[in-house]
Amino acid sequence: xxxxxxxxxxxxxxxxxxxxxxxLVALGYTLVYGVLRLINFAHSExxxxxxxxxxWIVVFLGGRAGGSLGSVIFWIAMMFVAAMLMSGLIAxxxxxxxxxxxxxxxxxxLIALISAxxxxxxxxELMGLRQQITGAVGFDTYLRVYVANSRNxxxxxxxxxxxxxxxxxxxxxxxxxxxxxxxxxVLMVILDQFVKRSRLxxxxxxxxxxxxxxxxxxxxxxxxxxxxxxxxxVMAGAAAVFYMLKIGITRYDVGFILGVKAFTAAVLxxxxxxxxxxxxxxxxxxxxxxxxxxxGTQWKDVVAFVLLILILxxxxxxxxxESLGKARx
Amino acid sequence: MSTSxxxxxxxxxxxxxxxxxxxxxxxxxxxxxxxxxxxxxxFLLPMLNIxxxxxxxxxxxxVLFTVSTxxxxxxxxxxxxxxxxxxxxxxxxxxxxxxxTVGVLSSEHAHLSWIVVVPIAIGAAMLSGxxxxxxxxxxxxxxxxxxxxxxGEIVRLCLVNSQWLGGAQGISDIPKPPSxxxxxxxxxxxxxxxxxxxxxxTSTFLKFGISDFVPYYWLALIVIGLVLLxxxxxxxxxxxxxxxxxxxxxxxxxxxxxxxxxxxxLAFALGAAIxxxxxxxxxxxxxxxNPQGFELLLSILFxxxxxxxxxxxxxxxxxxxxVVGYFPExxxxxxDFRVLVFGLALMLxxxxxxxxxxxxxxxxxxxxxxxxxxxxxxxxxxx
Numbered sequence: 001x002x003x004x005x006x007x008x009x010x011x012x013x014x015x016x017x018x019x020x021x022x023x024l025v026a027l028g029y030t031l032v033y034g035v036l037r038l039i040n041f042a043h044s045e046x047x048x049x050x051x052x053x054x055x056w057i058v059v060f061l062g063g064r065a066g067g068s069l070g071s072v073i074f075w076i077a078m079m080f081v082a083a084m085l086m087s088g089l090i091a092x093x094x095x096x097x098x099x100x101x102x103x104x105x106x107x108x109x110l111i112a113l114i115s116a117x118x119x120x121x122x123x124x125e126l127m128g129l130r131q132q133i134t135g136a137v138g139f140d141t142y143l144r145v146y147v148a149n150s151r152n153x154x155x156x157x158x159x160x161x162x163x164x165x166x167x168x169x170x171x172x173x174x175x176x177x178x179x180x181x182x183x184x185x186v187l188m189v190i191l192d193q194f195v196k197r198s199r200l201x202x203x204x205x206x207x208x209x210x211x212x213x214x215x216x217x218x219x220x221x222x223x224x225x226x227x228x229x230x231x232x233x234v235m236a237g238a239a240a241v242f243y244m245l246k247i248g249i250t251r252y253d254v255g256f257i258l259g260v261k262a263f264t265a266a267v268l269x270x271x272x273x274x275x276x277x278x279x280x281x282x283x284x285x286x287x288x289x290x291x292x293x294x295x296g297t298q299w300k301d302v303v304a305f306v307l308l309i310l311i312l313x314x315x316x317x318x319x320x321x322e323s324l325g326k327a328r329x
Numbered sequence: 330m331s332t333s334x335x336x337x338x339x340x341x342x343x344x345x346x347x348x349x350x351x352x353x354x355x356x357x358x359x360x361x362x363x364x365x366x367x368x369x370x371x372f373l374l375p376m377l378n379i380x381x382x383x384x385x386x387x388x389x390x391x392v393l394f395t396v397s398t399x400x401x402x403x404x405x406x407x408x409x410x411x412x413x414x415x416x417x418x419x420x421x422x423x424x425x426x427x428x429x430t431v432g433v434l435s436s437e438h439a440h441l442s443w444i445v446v447v448p449i450a451i452g453a454a455m456l457s458g459x460x461x462x463x464x465x466x467x468x469x470x471x472x473x474x475x476x477x478x479x480x481g482e483i484v485r486l487c488l489v490n491s492q493w494l495g496g497a498q499g500i501s502d503i504p505k506p507p508s509x510x511x512x513x514x515x516x517x518x519x520x521x522x523x524x525x526x527x528x529x530x531t532s533t534f535l536k537f538g539i540s541d542f543v544p545y546y547w548l549a550l551i552v553i554g555l556v557l558l559x560x561x562x563x564x565x566x567x568x569x570x571x572x573x574x575x576x577x578x579x580x581x582x583x584x585x586x587x588x589x590x591x592x593x594x595l596a597f598a599l600g601a602a603i604x605x606x607x608x609x610x611x612x613x614x615x616x617x618x619n620p621q622g623f624e625l626l627l628s629i630l631f632x633x634x635x636x637x638x639x640x641x642x643x644x645x646x647x648x649x650x651x652v653v654g655y656f657p658e659x660x661x662x663x664x665d666f667r668v669l670v671f672g673l674a675l676m677l678x679x680x681x682x683x684x685x686x687x688x689x690x691x692x693x694x695x696x697x698x699x700x701x702x703x704x705x706x707x708x709x710x711x712x
Binding site: 039097098101102105107108110111112113114115117118119120121122125126129132256260263264267296298299301302305306308309312313316 | 468665
């Protein structure tokens with residue numbers, strides 16, 4: 001208890017940065033769930049590919065620590081471009097090959113989950129086996145920096161070194177913390193406005209509300225679903241950038257537990273609800289940190305899941321209620 | 330529905346008789362004989378050493394035991410997912426509770442006999458199923474999936490973090506069940522191309538040792554037989570029909586006077602009990618358990634077994650469990666690539682056999698109804 005009080009602000013800030021990553025990944029779950037009523041189990045791999053895209057682009061362009069402000073901005077921009085492209089691409093491919101064939105055949109919902117699990121295995125194993133796969137075609141020595149030790153942790157050169165900006169009751173808030181939290185909120189506002197105001201956003205809401213009526217009104221359902229996956233993937237890419245800036249280490253199976261947490265965040269805020277995902281992410285990040293300060297860090301994940309179960313028992317639709325379709329038009 | 334071919338007018342019957350109908354139409358004595366032969370074949374399977382099927386890298390008896398725990402788990406999970414239609418992603422939690430009850434009561438903190446411990450393990454798993462189910466079965470289907478997923482993780486993390494339960498090292502020296510030596514079974518040797526009875530390599534019927542896993546496989550087979558019998562009786566009773574009604578339309582079932590919540594809880598508890606039983610068997614065979622054996626991935630593999638085989642059809646889920654449990658062991662040569670191949674197989678299966686390898690009878694029935702409907706509608710359209 002004393003520990004929690006002493007480190008309250010440190011825990012709050014780290015909880016918020018972690019929560020920002022959860023929130024951005026949660027968006028992908030929430031959007032797809034809202035439109036398709038489907039738990040996109042493979043979304044965590046979309047995030048994982050984003051983290052590798054960050055890493056590879058920095059290695060490829062020879063990133064180094066301690067650059068000027070201009071170079072830091074350049075690196076971050078590069079990471080965003082690479083991660084968003086990669087994650088968006090993976091998400092669209094996922095939709096094309098794992099979900100669309102099932103939709104065409106009117107498969108029962110449970111089988112979509114199986115397909116998602118299968119896709120998740122395929123994606124993470126492809127990354128875990130990249131050394132053997134490139135070795136099979138003889139590129140492994142040429143691409144050694146990118147593919148060596150593909151089952152182990154890979155670290156990214158630090159291009160954006162954390163510098164304390166100001167002190168909040170003994171805790172030194174770094175520029176990385178601020179960037180992550182503010183960045184996540186800005187992206188969230190952009191997405192919210194996109195869904196609320198743009199033509200495609202209206203399509204997404206229409207399909208979420210009533211797919212058949214939307215089709216009758218001339219909404220191209222397949223295209224809307226594709227856009228939904230793309231948007232979710234791009235957000236996961238952004239989450240990957242923030243994750244790499246804050247943590248800096250990734251692995252082929254990094255997505256799994258993070259994906260479960262992000263899904264928890266989505267349910268916590270009310271699945272299908274964009275603002276709920278943001279709130280859920282931050283609440284989960286904070287609760288995890290406070291909880292682990294109270295009962296010990298090894299119980300961190302237990303705290304998250306117990307919180308989820310409690311919320312579902314007392315407020316089954318999540319904190320902000322469900323439904324993308326019913327969001328204020 | 331009878332498909333006896335005595336009447337001349339049977340040619341009008343449009344649908345081809347399925348496997349089940351053909352088996353049903355055999356004389357009763359022949360049927361029983363076939364079943365007995367099949368059971369003997371299963372018992373002798375580890376001794377036959379049939380080429381191609383037998384795994385080379387790992388002990389075949391052990392592999393068969395693993396496959397039979399998958400079968401047992403799939404039968405239990407089938408009650409929850411297939412019959413009652415509740416999506417459970419944390420089934421490994423019950424499996425772990427069963428295994429750890431055995432571990433704690435027979436090695437870590439007490440030294441009770443195996444015969445006493447296994448029923449307690451089943452009871453403990455069932456109780457945990459009721460405790461988890463009572464509050465959570467009221468939430469909607471998709472949420473149940475995530476709540477159970479959380480439950481599975483909570484159980485695993487509690488095992489890792491609790492020193493009382495052995496922590497990350499787990500529990501070792503779990504005693505073997507009491508042996509009951511009845512007879513010895515020799516095995517076949519195929520090295521010459523023709524099978525020869527090899528009297529040197531034998532397995533003793535129900536002598537639980539540490540190097541020969543075949544008796545554990547036999548034990549598991551017996552348990553599977555009992556669970557299967559139980560499953561058939563329950564499914565064909567009022568309870569089974571109540572589950573089907575609840576799964577198809579919960580509101581309608583409730584209006585018809587089915588206490589849906591109670592039946593869902595019953596399904597959850599029975600499923601949990603069978604999960605606990607298979608966990609107990611697993612702990613008995615391996616002799617030591619640690620939290621790494623109960624990862625979330627296992628829950629997903631269990632669910633995959635049920636859905637691959639065809640949720641709701643007990644024979645289907647057995648086939649699914651064999652596929653999920655056996656193929657990764659058989660293709661150990663491709664050890665690195667097997668998860669990748671497994672993932673691809675799941676995706677292909679989802680596309681080409683969305684109802685599973687052996688769809689439940691209900692969907693066959695529903696398909697026939699659809700076909701009749703289509704014929705009727707077409708007739709109207711043409712008229």
